[in-house]
Amino acid sequence: MNPSAELARAVVTALRGAGVREVVLAPGSRNAPLSFALFDAASQTPGPWPGLRLHTRIDERTGGFLALGLAKVSGRAAAVVCTSGTAVANLLPAVVEAAHAGVPLVVVTADRPARLRGTGANQTTDQDGLFGTFAPTLDVAGADLGQLLAFLRTHDHRRPVHLNVQLDDPLLPDDAWDGGEVPPWAVHATSTAPEATTLDLGPRTVVVAGDDAGPPARQLAEAAGWPLLAEPSSGCRTGDAVIRTYRLLLGTEIGERIERAVVLGHPTLSRPVSRLLARDDVEVVSVRARGMWPGRPHAIASEHEAVRVDGSDDAAWLEEWRAADRSVARQLDRLLAAEPDLTPHEVAGAVSRALPPGGLLFVGASNPIRDLDLMVAPYEVGGRRKVIANRGLAGIDGTTSSAIGAALGRPRSTRALALMGDVTFVHDTTGLVLGPREARPDLTIVVVNDDGGSIFATLEQGDPAYADRFDTLFGTPHGVDVASLCAAMRVPHLAVTSLPELEHALASPNGGIEVVEARVRRDDRRALDAKIRALTP
Template identity: 65%
Template sequence: MTDTPAVLADALVARLLRAGVGEVVVAPGSRNAPLAMALWAAAQAGAFRLHTRIDERTAGFLALGLTKSGSRAAVLTTSGTAVANLHPAVLEAVHAGVGLVVVSADRPARLRGTGANQTTDQIGIFGPLVRSYDVASVAALEAVPAPWGAVVHLNLQLDAPLVPALPPHRAPCEFVVETPESGQIRMGREHTDLRQGPRTVVVAGDDSGPPARRLAEAAGWPLLAEPSSGSRTGENALRTYRLLLETALGDTIERVVVFGRPTLSRPVTLLLERADVEVLVVPGRGVWPVSPPGSRTIDAPAWAENGPDDPAWLDAWRTADRDLARRVDRLLASEPALTPYDVAAATHAALPAGGLLVVGASSPIRDLDLMLRPTTVGTRRKIVANRGLAGIDGTISTAIGAALGRRDSTRSLALMGDLTFLHDQTALVLGPEEPRPDLTIVVPNDDGGAIFSMLEQGAPAHAASFERLFGTPHGHDLASLCAAARVPHLRVTSRPELDQALASPNGGIEVVEAVVDRSGRRELDRRIRKLVI
């Protein structure tokens, strides 16, 4: 039996509140109207913070960003292709282990398969990785198992009438937020004791958090932490680790303890594939395989000794890291024009304690990886990146969501390439009543895809096809795009100009475009790699 849309909508509001959802993103439509109006009424009563987006893909990544920064968000769409447009954000959430709530509106079962407009099979539309529930009644909604720690898809069957006779109104007292449900019920975890012996490094992938740093410090091991790991703090974290892995020092590694899933560096991937290296993996969140072939999964590693391991091992890495970092900085300082590495370094330098930085995929996060000096423990600088599938889509939306979701940030910045920016430019289309964060978006613009010039297809042998297939110059004027969205824009061409622009934010969403040259990128990276030889 199908309950009326109004009854089902009220039940959805109550269910989302019990699940700890505090942010709701709505994409407009006809079939989802009763749900949208009920959520609006709840938001008016103070139960949710409401966000409206006209583009469902943008809506999905906004909800993702809100959730990644500590809030709990649900996203609502109407039927048809609207649901499919959530797929990129849903896949990112699944692979990153982010608990996103997806709500879609659908026809009642009796109208399915009849050729009605804007209909498709929405049950299981996101594939086997997402739990999908076809909900026709309050009883079916209440039967959806809790807790909702992973991505959950609620497909609600809504019959006519889709608009109530009177606008919905709820008094604040009608909405009582219950204790949020936890993602998982964790029992006591057994420790895996690690002892002295093999020459060991700790590798920290995306969202690994403080445990990787704590182990490295207790054991006296080098810490190879990606920018978005949440572990790149303290005295054991290395800045130039991916270059050092290709030196004789890297060849002497005998054991690796991996937290999460590292995704940025081929040298790290090659290290984990070496037959002469013992690999111990502490699984991260998400649906990726828990460990690479030949590795061993461990739980809650603890240092079993009274003191740190061989101090000479850590000292050798620290010394090499300091020396190489100085050589890298000298080389970049000698460049006549602004480089993407300069932009990454300046952006992170502008991030104060307690600040938030969202980094796009492709080159920017790798540029930041080389330039990011480890920060002081406890300063709460949070770096967020979509590393579940590492796509460039939805990055502006994710950044806006993350900035809105982390309400206590001292400052919010985003760093992304020009193609990434263009891919999600509809994220800047916000209505006059929509919440807007203070967010500075820094765009190193090299008129195309620089990362491919550093890969195999960027070799001189493929020069004839490179620009059309991989370089993809666009020639677009970012200032005009920003003007159309009424977003302040500033164009800079030098490090002093960039530093000055970042030092004086105007508030609200603003874009700083840093013009860089793509033509010499492959040669610049070759000269950086030569510094370790």
């Protein structure tokens, strides 16, 4: 057996031993030994071990975010494999998102032999440690399975890692491979729940649940009788303590009376929440978040691994929030219904209502997740709806690819939906490039198309004083014909301009990947947001 084939098979064996079941491959020459080894391993009958599933993408950035979506939805590490040179650099966006979100990702990059580094050899750069602090690197020169397993075991937690594999000629194997034996994984210490700190009752408290906060945030809020201010991707936007319009209420008298905030997950959506947590008169209690920077960007009074309460607080506090929320929610719904054109908020609300128990929703950054935050349907506890987003760095990169990965990684979802803006959709056009042999999930992608970056219209730069340069610098209308783009990708497309049309389209999925384009206005976005904020004094 030639050394490169032996090395590649050792890497694939280590991945399987580490529990990796999903691998995304981008084609190349230098990574050919890895490609052949992956194909052979994926072709074997799993037997007592779960099989390895191989996905191929022509764009490394797309491949990285596909793997990210697969890992994010399952909680199990996925791998992405590419060739040398700029291919490696294209994985950086997915790596930094995974690092900050605490998502397990194994990046496997092919490299030239060390003797060619520092020379003008084709497609050769310094890949060892290229991802810096975002992903520890093992520079692999020999087929030492023990070394590979030890590295992966050492970093067996929620973060990306990098295997940089030196592959020399010849790059083609001499024979087929039967996949080998899957090595037993190290015996892990029994996972136990962290010891919880008991919080005192008394202070007027709210629970702030950011991305990936999980059920503990809801359980705490319901046990204590505290309002739950939960973002859509928190994993706990359910139950009776949830306050739908919390973002609007924080600026009112009831918000000013908050004395303590308990923060779980990674809250990133709302300036009102940021202002709340920065207030000198609010005690902030933090539950440690995932990701490489788990600290909070504001002063905290105390930090804990978990928190609990004994008993319930004064029920009047939560009921005040519920009553105010019901009132503002009714006003918001009336306001949107009176608008002459389809609004982005109505699109978000329709998508939320279309998500059945057991369903999956992947939400893009920018306005869509903020619109959804105001419009999430009241979900019951135990409905097993999974709403996720790339909130580690909250970029628009790779959203379509991550959504497809999430849908592929959760095949038993009763329905898979994605909600994103037009710029986000166009930014990841290659996410729709799937070869004829690739698995295609059932996924309805709803694109809110206002021909540009409308989120900037709601920020300081959207002030009319900057109207003469706004579109050039921020609005960036692109004029993309989404229907034609989808046709080029052979993806079914339907455009809608009204709420009934959208609801009908969402009620009648065709299967496979399909795009529903909801066409909305951008010129009234700033005014519409002002109307919504004016609902609360």
